[in-house]
Each structure stands twice: as structure tokens, then as C-alpha cells.
Amino acid sequence: xxxxxxxxxxxxxxxxxxxxxxxxxxxxxxxxxxxxxxxxxxxxxxxxxxxxxxxxxxxxxxxxxxxxxxxxxxxxxxxxxxxxxxxxxxxxxxxxxxxxxxxxxxxxxxxxxxxxxxxxxxxxxxxxxxxxxxxxxxxxxxxxxxxxxxxxxxxxxxxxxxxxxxxxxxxxxxxxxxxxxxxxxxxxxxxxxxxxxxxxxxxxxxxxxxxxxxxxxxxxxxxxxxxxxxxxxxxxxxxxxxxxxxxxxxxxxxxxxxxxxxxxxxxxxxxxxxxxxxxxxxxxxxxxxxxxxxxxxxxxxxxxxxxxxxxxxxxxxxxxxxxxxxxxxxxxxxxxxxxxxxxxx
Amino acid sequence: xxxxxxxxxxxxxxxxxxxxxxxxxxxxxxxxxxxxxxxxxxxxxxxxxxxxxxxxxxxxxxxxxxxxxxxxxxxxxxxxxxxxxxxxxxxxxxxxxxxxxxxxxxxxxxxxxxxxxxxxxxxxxxxxxxxxxxxxxxxxxxxxxxxxxxxxxxxxxxxxxxxxxxxxxxxxxxxxxxxxxxxxxxxxxxxxxxxxxxxxxxxxxxxxxxxxxxxxxxxxxxxxxxxxxxxxxxxxxxxxxxxxxxxxxxxxxxxxxxxxxxxxxxxxxxxxxxxxxxxxxxxxxxxxxxxxxxxxxxxxxxxxxxxxxxxxxxxxxxxxxxxxxxxxxxxxxxxxxxxxxxxxx
Numbered sequence: 001x002x003x004x005x006x007x008x009x010x011x012x013x014x015x016x017x018x019x020x021x022x023x024x025x026x027x028x029x030x031x032x033x034x035x036x037x038x039x040x041x042x043x044x045x046x047x048x049x050x051x052x053x054x055x056x057x058x059x060x061x062x063x064x065x066x067x068x069x070x071x072x073x074x075x076x077x078x079x080x081x082x083x084x085x086x087x088x089x090x091x092x093x094x095x096x097x098x099x100x101x102x103x104x105x106x107x108x109x110x111x112x113x114x115x116x117x118x119x120x121x122x123x124x125x126x127x128x129x130x131x132x133x134x135x136x137x138x139x140x141x142x143x144x145x146x147x148x149x150x151x152x153x154x155x156x157x158x159x160x161x162x163x164x165x166x167x168x169x170x171x172x173x174x175x176x177x178x179x180x181x182x183x184x185x186x187x188x189x190x191x192x193x194x195x196x197x198x199x200x201x202x203x204x205x206x207x208x209x210x211x212x213x214x215x216x217x218x219x220x221x222x223x224x225x226x227x228x229x230x231x232x233x234x235x236x237x238x239x240x241x242x243x244x245x246x247x248x249x250x251x252x253x254x255x256x257x258x259x260x261x262x263x264x265x266x267x268x269x270x271x272x273x274x275x276x277x278x279x280x281x282x283x284x285x286x287x288x289x290x291x292x293x294x295x296x297x298x299x300x301x302x303x304x305x306x307x308x309x310x311x312x313x314x315x316x317x318x319x320x321x322x323x324x325x326x327x328x329x330x331x332x333x334x335x336x337x338x339x340x341x342x343x344x345x
Numbered sequence: 346x347x348x349x350x351x352x353x354x355x356x357x358x359x360x361x362x363x364x365x366x367x368x369x370x371x372x373x374x375x376x377x378x379x380x381x382x383x384x385x386x387x388x389x390x391x392x393x394x395x396x397x398x399x400x401x402x403x404x405x406x407x408x409x410x411x412x413x414x415x416x417x418x419x420x421x422x423x424x425x426x427x428x429x430x431x432x433x434x435x436x437x438x439x440x441x442x443x444x445x446x447x448x449x450x451x452x453x454x455x456x457x458x459x460x461x462x463x464x465x466x467x468x469x470x471x472x473x474x475x476x477x478x479x480x481x482x483x484x485x486x487x488x489x490x491x492x493x494x495x496x497x498x499x500x501x502x503x504x505x506x507x508x509x510x511x512x513x514x515x516x517x518x519x520x521x522x523x524x525x526x527x528x529x530x531x532x533x534x535x536x537x538x539x540x541x542x543x544x545x546x547x548x549x550x551x552x553x554x555x556x557x558x559x560x561x562x563x564x565x566x567x568x569x570x571x572x573x574x575x576x577x578x579x580x581x582x583x584x585x586x587x588x589x590x591x592x593x594x595x596x597x598x599x600x601x602x603x604x605x606x607x608x609x610x611x612x613x614x615x616x617x618x619x620x621x622x623x624x625x626x627x628x629x630x631x632x633x634x635x636x637x638x639x640x641x642x643x644x645x646x647x648x649x650x651x652x653x654x655x656x657x658x659x660x661x662x663x664x665x666x667x668x669x670x671x672x673x674x675x676x677x678x679x680x681x682x683x684x685x686x687x688x689x690x
Contacts, residue, residue: 163634163635163669164635165634165635165638165669165671168633168635168636168638169635169638169639172635172636172638172639172643173638173639173640212612213612214612215611215612215614215633216612216613216614216617217614218633246612247612248593249612249613249614249617266560267557267558267559267560267561267591267592267594268561268594269560269561269562269594272561272594288513288560288563289508289510290508290509290510290513290514290517291513291517293510293513293514293517293518294514294517294518295518298517324508324510326510
């Protein structure tokens with residue numbers, strides 16, 4: 001029996017309903033800046049933490065209890081999708097992910113699995129169900145996945161890159177294979193997100209972390225159609241937030257999609273983002289995470305200015321990217337508190 | 346006795362004079378994708394190549410002769426400025442630069458040198474004079490420096506960074522020291538660029554490689570004033586091209602500065618860049634360097650589309666960032682040839 005939500009600010013903001021104040025959460029809020037997380041990290045390796053529902057739940061709940069955010073986001077990783085498709089993913093602490101076998105040929109694409117996402121990633125669904133139960137209606141629970149373009153980048157390059165030029169070279173020389181692979185990733189991602197919603201996610205976010213490395217035309221060809229497809233496929237299941245980091249140029253198009261929210265980073269001003277989206281869609285963001293390294297009174301001032309600029313309605317307060325490991329818990333909490341204390345003068 | 350320029354397309358484009366076709370050059374055109382450069386790299390370490398005028402000249406001339414670009418850009422490094430200010434800079438092949446001693450206090454800033462740039466960096470000026478002579482009027486010679494914000498980033502962090510959060514933390518917690526340091530960097534950079542012009546540079550480019558990591562407001566506070574100051578100080582000496590990578594949001598303001606050109610990367614479309622700058626200034630860019638990894642006919646198609654969009658006048662064809670080491674000489678040449686062959690249908 002699922003408890004009714006006591007704090008549904010996030011879902012109301014996504015439905016464009018009136019709120020008393022904006023909801024607030026932080027990308028990567030469950031993780032490396034929290035001392036209790038670091039204790040677990042020292043005991044269990046990355047995929048043990050991700051694949052053990054009790055651990056993933058404990059980590060997911062930490063920022064809800066310790067920082068007071070208005071939503072939980074399940075502790076997991078975007079690279080569980082390549083894993084479910086049949087590729088090995090290694091995660092070396094402090095070094096970032098790597099995929100020993102990358103995609104090179106039609107044959108490599110043909111053998112990729114796209115079926116039974118919920119079964120292959122049952123541990124994520126179990127973690128969501130357990131977290132949902134433990135939350136007991138305290139705040140909504142966010143599920144997530146990587147966007148097809150971003151997952152494609154890792155599947156071609158096999159690791160992080162500054163320029164993603166191997167991925168782009170594949171794209172430019174084999175556009176047909178590129179679209180085949182992107183479509184396969186999209187299909188399993190839709191199933192996966194649907195399974196997350198059934199398991200307990202109240203809404204889902206799609207992270208297109210490397211979108212901003214594409215030109216506007218390339219984004220329109222290789223990223224946007226798949227984001228729009230995902231948003232469309234889920235529109236009757238739960239609200240979707242799209243976060244194509246860096247792709248300010250796509251804001252207008254995405255605001256006309258079936259998504260309920262679009263995340264923006266700090267390189268676009270709230271005013272510009274509102275103009276580009278004509279207030280058609282709920283915006284989420286966008287404080288530079290580095291600003292959490294400033295003194296607390298300064299953080300509070302910036303948060304107030306940010307909300308003044310975005311406006312209280314159709315808005316979710318967040319950072320413009322993930323919180324960095326070197327932020328103190330007090331400073332993270334100051335960010336959240338500042339949103340909760342917001343008063344429009 | 347300096348020979349008259351036989352090919353002054355670049356300078357005419359910067360003066361907004363009519364040209365038959367756009368001039369073309371490539372950022373990092375003198376370097377790591379050229380086999381003859383790699384031979385020299387295997388023989389001499391980085392700072393030997395930079396500090397030996399004969400070597401720097403040889404490297405600078407290679408792409409003029411081998412690729413047929415319409416301008417030479419002196420082979421050097423932006424971190425010669427921290428060196429001239431008194432900081433040690435190490436360059437480990439393939440690992441990027443590092444500064445063993447970083448700036449932390451008022452005292453650290455007070456002891457930095459800002460005088461006699463041309464004397465401290467005489468080897469750059471000598472390389473420019475020698476290159477100018479060797480070019481014998483074939484094409485113009487571009488000098489360059491790093492922008493104050495970008496140099497500041499390295500002086501605080503001591504090495505490259507994805508987030509530059511140490512630099513930003515310094516900025517946010519000690520804005521007064523930040524402006525002091527930025528002003529010192531600006532002062533020596535202006536002197537340095539003037540010395541480069543006297544030595545033979547026909548125009549200069551200022552690289553703000555990390556500008557795009559700043560929010561529009563922060564760019565306006567910590568980057569833009571110093572770029573504008575540099576452009577203003579040099580306006581009677583030679584044309585200045587500003588290249589704040591990623592900072593599309595500043596295009597309007599920079600188009601109203603004393604600069605003659607603004608460089609843009611591939612994340613802003615030519616159409617948007619023209620709209621934002623109201624055709625007030627010559628634009629330079631902006632093909633994604635990864636596109637040089639595509640087949641040659643595709644490269645030529647993209648170049649044609651790019652010029653169609655920018656227009657032939659008030660335009661310098663270039664990449665949106667430096668050419669990457671994995672591009673073949675043939676593909677680099679195809680980019681340049683495509684500009685030279687351009688015909689407006």
C-alpha cells in the first residue's frame with residue numbers, strides 16, 4: 001500500500017499547477033559529498049552499491065533526511081543500459097567508467113539486447129519499490145536514464161572523452177548505423193523508464209550529458225528525435241524531465257515536446273531560457289555547482305536572485321549540473337534552505 | 346624591409362572590406378596532426394620548440410606551405426604569460442600543462458611581474474620577426490595570447506580542470522583579489538600583444554578557452570571587461586580577434602567592442618551568431634573539428650553550407666576549436682580547399 005504524498009511540490013510544478021514555493025532537489029544529491037555515503041563507498045564497490053536494493057535505497061534516502069530536498073532520485077547509473085544491452089561496464093573508483101568492448105560494426109549492433117529491460121534491471125526496480133516504501137509519502141521519487149546520444153557516446157568511445165570525436169566520427173561516417181543504434185537504445189530506455197514508473201518512480205529525468213558537444217544541426221539529427229520519442233512514449237505514464245546539458249539552442253523545440261520539464265545549465269540565463277521556451281514548460285536549474293563553494297550568505301543571495309529571475313511558478317530549483325564532491329554538507333543544505341525560505345519582495 | 350602582402354584576405358575581412366572569398370585558417374593548424382611537426386616533437390621538448398625562434402618559425406610555416414591556409418599563426422603557448430609573470434610552467438607531452446606553484450594569497454599576486462613583457466618573451470617576438478621575414482609577404486601573420494580569465498584559471502588551479510571549481514571558488518570568495526589578478530594579467534597581456542605587433546604580427550587573437558564555463562553574469566564580471574580592455578588598448582595597433590569559446594551569450598556585447606573579429610564555436614549556428622551580432626563584426630569559425638574525421642566529400646559539403654550561412658563578407662572560415670591530432674593531412678587540406686573553391690550558387 002503506497003502512502004499518499006505529503007510533499008508533492010515537484011509533481012505540481014511539473015503539471016504547471018500553482019505552488020507556494022518552488023520544489024528543490026540537486027543532481028547527484030545522493031553521493032560523494034555526503035560523509036554517510038563515503039562510509040558506504042569505502043565498504044562496497046560501485047556496482048554493489050547500485051545493484052543491492054537495500055544499499056541503493058539507503059543512499060537515495062540520505063539527502064532527503066540530511067539535506068531536506070523535496071524529491072529523492074534513485075541512486076543508480078546511466079550505464080546500466082549498455083549493461084542490460086549486453087556490454088560489460090567497468091567502474092574504477094575515481095577514474096570514471098569504461099567499456100572494454102565498444103560498438104564498431106553492424107554485427108555489434110545486431111547482437112545487442114533490447115528486450116526485457118525491467119527484468120535485466122530488476123535490481124533498479126527493486127530499489128525503487130523499496131525506496132518508495134521507505135519514503136512513506138514523504139517526497140516524490142525520481143527515476144532516470146541516460147539519453148540515447150549520451151549512451152551512444154559511451155558505447156562507441158568506451159570511456160569518457162573531452163571531444164567525443166570517435167563517437168562523432170562514427171556518426172558522420174555511418175549515419176545509418178548511428179540511427180539504428182540510437183533507436184535500439186531508445187527502445188530499451190523507454191521500456192526501462194516504464195518499468196521504473198511501475199516500480200514506484202513518480203517522474204523520470206533523461207540525462208543527455210554530452211548533448212552540448214553537438215552543433216544545433218547535429219543535435220536536431222542525432223539527439224533531439226530520440227529525446228522527443230522518449231517523452232512522447234511516457235506522456236501517459238509519468239512526467240518526464242529532459243536535461244540536454246549545454247544545448248540551450250534546443251530549448252524552444254523541447255518546450256513543444258511531450259516533456260513536462262526541461263533542465264538547463266548555468267550558461268543560459270533564466271530570462272533567456274524563459275524567452276526561448278515562452279513559459280510553455282517547467283524549467284529546472286540552474287545554479288553553477290561551483291557556487292556552492294562560496295560562503296553561505298552569498299549562496300543564499302544567488303538562490304534568491306535565481307528564483308526572482310525564473311519566477312516561483314513552473315519552476316524546479318536545482319543546480320545546473322551535479323553537485324561536486326568538495327561541497328560541504330552545510331553549503332548543500334544552505335542551497336536547499338534558501339529555496340525553502342524564499343520570499344518574493 | 347618587410348615585403349608587401351600578396352594575400353591580405355584575412356586583414357581585409359577583419360577591416361570589413363569586400364573580399365572575393367573568405368580567408369581560411371585553422372586553430373592549432375601548426376601542430377600535432379602534421380607529420381613534419383611530429384618529427385620535430387620527437388627531437389625537441391615543448392618549450393625548446395616554443396623558445397627557439399628557428400623551430401617556432403619552421404613549425405609556423407608548415408601549414409602555410411603544406412595546407413595552403415591564408416594566414417600563419419605563430420607557434421607558441423598561452424602559458425608563456427604566467428611564465429613571464431614569474432610562475433613555473435611544466436609541459437609533459439600528452440599530459441597537458443601544470444604550474445607547481447599556484448596563486449593563493451595577496452602576497453602571491455603582489456610579487457607577480459607585469460613589466461617588460463616583450464623582453465621576458467623576446468623569443469616569441471624573435472620568432473614572429475623571423476617568421477614574418479620567411480613568409481615574405483605570402484600571407485598575414487597572427488599573434489596571440491590567452492585571455493585573462495583563462496590564464497587566471499591555470500594560475501589558480503595549477504592544471505587543466507573539467508569544472509575549474511578551484512578557480513571559481515577563489516573568484517566567488519575573493520572577488521577583489523580576483524580582479525587584481527585579472528587586471529595584472531590584462532596589463533602584461535596588452536604589452537605582450539603590442540610587442541608581438543611590433544615584431545611582425547599583422548593581427549592578434551585572444552583565446553578565452555574556458556570562458557564558456559562561466560554563467561552569462563560571471564562572464565560579464567570576470568571575463569568580458571578584460572577582453573574589452575585588451576581590444577580597446579590595441580585598436581590603433583592591429584586588428585584583434587576575440588575567441589571566448591562557449592560564450593555565445595556574449596556575442597552582442599563583444600560585437601560592440603573595439604575588436605575586429607569574434608570567433609565562435611560550433612554550438613552556435615551561423616544564423617544565430619549573425620543575428621546576435623547584427624553583422625556588426627567579422628565572425629570567425631565554426632566547423633566542429635570532429636567533422637574533419639568524415640569523408641572528404643562530406644567535409645566539402647559542410648564547408649559550403651557553412652559559408653552559405655555566414656555569407657562571404659565579414660567572415661573568416663575556421664574550425665570552432667583546434668584541429669585534433671587524429672585528422673589526416675588530406676582532410677585538413679580538404680577543409681581549406683573547400684573554402685578556396687567556394688562558389689555561391
